[in-house]
Amino acid sequence: MIKVAVVGSTGYVGTEIIRLLINNPEVELKYITSKTYEGESYSSIYENYRDVFTEVCTTKDLEKIAEEVDLIFMALPHGLVSNQINKSILEKAKVIDLSADYRLKDKKVYESWYKTEHGSPERLEKSVYGLCEKNRKDIKEARLVANPGCYPTASILSLMPLLGEDMIEKNNIIIDAKSGVTGAGRSLNLGSHFTECNESIKAYSIGSHRHTPEIEEQLGSLVNFTPHLIPMNRGILTTSYVNLKEKLNYRDIKKIYEKYYSGEYFIRLTKENIFPQTKWVKGSNFCDIGFKVDARTNRLIVVGAIDNMIKGSAGQAIQNMNIMFGLKENRGLEDVSMFPI
């Protein structure tokens, strides 16, 4: 029985972690914290939990929490975690951080994109980037795992094999990404006011989105990354455009993806001329990948789809937990998409 705490339990990421944990017989959920909702029952904040999960939010000190649990999920906005995590906490408990604080290895890159000082740069080296399919071995041994961003998860998984095999021009990568509105969280702002974003589409943060350096660091390449806001609750679709170094056909590319992913439960390759749709992964921890060679331009177009709240966030955190504690990797993540939902 793994004892866990969820710090920052009342944001969309926090509530998704809780949903994935409450029916898990391997896990005991010991603490859920929230500054805003201290003392309130969880089911009065999220009424889907009515009569089922009625724990009360605390603001207990992190050091003390660490003494009583095996694992802490940090579901706070970036900038708040790097100041709180310290050696003593990490000796007592493992930590999976869902913020951006430990995702980038270079303090300067972090500070230039996130416009805030990093609170514990000395831990950047030892923290592990928790993209399970890439760093499984290191995650197994890690005390501090940086759970990947939603866009980077879909982007990196889509392209990693191609770069690993040196098949594409590594500094000519375009990632056109589309996300549902849960990606913007529960905080109120005009951009996610229903009548402002419903029935419309926009690009945002062109050339300046903070997930860009994360993708670049993991892929070892230079990318153009453009996110778009889609009027739907969940799901990310990435459409990536890369230049093939030589003439390759569908089967050639397929072999490369199979080499990397044939043993991966959560990566599913679509059949030829079928492309991922977010509805087929929504509610699940799967990442679906499909691609098309455009022979006319010798470019490869790769489409990746995930549920941004699951494989792009809480689900991948559970997957990391499973790896860190020696459980079956899909434990608690067995659901296929509930279609149509």
Next chain:
Amino acid sequence: MIKVAVVGSTGYVGTEIIRLLINNPEVELKYITSKTYEGESYSSIYENYRDVFTEVCTTKDLEKIAEEVDLIFMALPHGLVSNQINKSILEKAKVIDLSADYRLKDKKVYESWYKTEHGSPERLEKSVYGLCEKNRKDIKEARLVANPGCYPTASILSLMPLLGEDMIEKNNIIIDAKSGVTGAGRSLNLGSHFTECNESIKAYSIGSHRHTPEIEEQLGSLVNFTPHLIPMNRGILTTSYVNLKEKLNYRDIKKIYEKYYSGEYFIRLTKENIFPQTKWVKGSNFCDIGFKVDARTNRLIVVGAIDNMIKGSAGQAIQNMNIMFGLKENRGLEDVSMFPI
């Protein structure tokens, strides 16, 4: 291990049953049938099942299926089931029928509302109306269970205690119901073409919807039932208006509901002045109920919310299975709503 078959597995009801069964360790899914998709892998029809559930659809004879399974889910349109079910099948296997064929006890009422002849009226008497919270005892012993309609489930659960206690005028009941578009199924028609129903609301089948006699039979009353189509995938909300026979306040009414439902896992009463929303039940088998006494008019307004595909269909069928086979009633139905989805 219960051996089951799903007949008509490729409609929305069929696929929801399958989703709820595939991770259930108590169940072995032996046959899935489909006329349209015979010989095709299920995951080529619903790609959310890719690499996870790849069984092939058959058209095996129902008699033969019955020999090899303990339970058959019939997920066909009304009119097709009553001709297929016979004594011999029911001796071999139990049947949960998700069509309307065995919901009404009176053949004439059925034929007048459904405009088709009933194929086996002799079985109407012994079939059990599978509203679990109402007929649990009979369901336990039944060979043939008629799974309730989606609207009736929300409507009857909302009002049953009031009628049971004789608190309201039984022939002055108005049920204004709202449903997501999954209720219309997967068959193509202009009314569920995206650009025709998105961003719009309509009432339909006013005074003539087939769920009316089902609600009336179960409640023993006369009702005005008006369904509306809402531009969302899932969920039913019913707003019911009833005349109180005497002056009652919130607490009086609450006691009545608690008397009926305090032991019911799947019925959740909201707190005073909080009313059910479909998002809090979507993806779950819960039915949330809330109400308000309008002292000015001495009327009670009751709001009920369910996921039409789960408590209103496939989930309630599983709940019926659990009762019929002595399993824990919420086995395989533990999920709370995945919010926001």
Next chain:
Amino acid sequence: MIKVAVVGSTGYVGTEIIRLLINNPEVELKYITSKTYEGESYSSIYENYRDVFTEVCTTKDLEKIAEEVDLIFMALPHGLVSNQINKSILEKAKVIDLSADYRLKDKKVYESWYKTEHGSPERLEKSVYGLCEKNRKDIKEARLVANPGCYPTASILSLMPLLGEDMIEKNNIIIDAKSGVTGAGRSLNLGSHFTECNESIKAYSIGSHRHTPEIEEQLGSLVNFTPHLIPMNRGILTTSYVNLKEKLNYRDIKKIYEKYYSGEYFIRLTKENIFPQTKWVKGSNFCDIGFKVDARTNRLIVVGAIDNMIKGSAGQAIQNMNIMFGLKENRGLEDVSMFPI
């Protein structure tokens, strides 16, 4: 050329008035005011006006505005108008108030439902309730018109003929109303955060919505009014349930509606067994009305549909302007719904 000002021009109601006025050759838009956006170009607030309408928002004093215009549209929240309007202003300019401040004739009723003091109860008597189809004559002469609420517009137009002819039990009226999210305005709150209301439906303010006394005053009856929030931008549908005093059929009822509405351009009666849908009126100033006699219960169900931002707000204000200034009543309101939008 009518000179007009729009006070409170940057809310959803304000911007809709502006949209309806800027291409109107009979109108000169002299002032648009906004406290929040003083000094900003209108097209930087609403970018749909880019290069087309780039006026700057002012905070000019209302007295001074009144000196330079013929008509002031007050598009402010309730409670802010009754303190600003005075005799001197009304002598200089006519006023159409889109808030609730002058809709109710009884100060006490206003103060009990709106929980705020009324700033100029002495003007309640002379102000005219601007439901054009009901009070056209008085509107013509009025200096101060109270533009009706969105729900009341649909509700009253749906039921007025029945009460006028004494055909129904006047204190047994149920109005189940459904509105798009624009009804909640542009102010941020969790209830209209995209991911909180998208793909869900809820009832709210049961038995306590402020439009209740407005409907009751106009209909001279007691009503149960229940509003619901629908995941769409625009549109209101009301489904009303009334008890017929005697047996009447479709044609009987039709005659009554035709008696009242045959000369009304903006009221359209649907054909038998066709019911209004909000999509057919969205973007237009029409109110569509359809009904069904339920002979089994001797109840009549009436469905009304409007665009809440147009006939339910800004459009009706323009219609009032047209009446007050002797223009053709549909001037500037010629659009049919832009379907599908």
Next chain:
Amino acid sequence: MIKVAVVGSTGYVGTEIIRLLINNPEVELKYITSKTYEGESYSSIYENYRDVFTEVCTTKDLEKIAEEVDLIFMALPHGLVSNQINKSILEKAKVIDLSADYRLKDKKVYESWYKTEHGSPERLEKSVYGLCEKNRKDIKEARLVANPGCYPTASILSLMPLLGEDMIEKNNIIIDAKSGVTGAGRSLNLGSHFTECNESIKAYSIGSHRHTPEIEEQLGSLVNFTPHLIPMNRGILTTSYVNLKEKLNYRDIKKIYEKYYSGEYFIRLTKENIFPQTKWVKGSNFCDIGFKVDARTNRLIVVGAIDNMIKGSAGQAIQNMNIMFGLKENRGLEDVSMFPI
């Protein structure tokens, strides 16, 4: 008074043309044709026209129609127009064809992408590609105008100036396009069934969409064009990625766009760091364009937004009509977006 006919008046394109024409005092709508709905009143097909436009659909012979009108809008699927248009018709009436039949100059390219024989290749040379901002002069003189495709309109307008000034690598152009579901028309298919496309996003026709050669011919370049389906009714957003030949900054690029578009009423350039959103153009004939130089990769990202049914189809057809008949170019196209709708 221009006499016009709309052939194929009951599809989404046809109905949008009608909506834009019925209030136009310069136009007399003489015939509307429909095979499917012959003899039916238009307002029984599209009930938004109730009481307003109740003309009856005919199937009158095209030759005879041509004798009585000045202009024919052909709103039929591709492949049906090139067989019907002939010399005699064109001598009697001008034609604006909204299908793809005359968009491509090369018969072979047409036949290879559209998989059908072209019925009158001899007319390809003289027909004019009706992108108003590009071919205004020729449109003025044309008898037969090929109204551009929806995606090409947004794509070409976004990129035309850059190619005109030789600023970018002309064979390295990536256009990632997103469209609302109206683009798929009113014909029923599973892909536009509400519950199949709502709350999901997908790419489709990767490397094979028929608008690709149209874009390439007009831009004189090689492109990767990838369309996506967005769960909304209307709107197209294109995100284009091009390689700058030399280092250029925002102002440099801005000058180029202003050179081409400063006199264009329907092209609006957004301000620096503001990017087009479909909501700002929906319901209008505008094309909004914004861009960002990504100095790190020396790539330019250009975002274009149109209403696919208006500037991408019916609105541009009206604009073409205005040019062909010497009317003011924005006659009947004065609306700004009705936001929020």
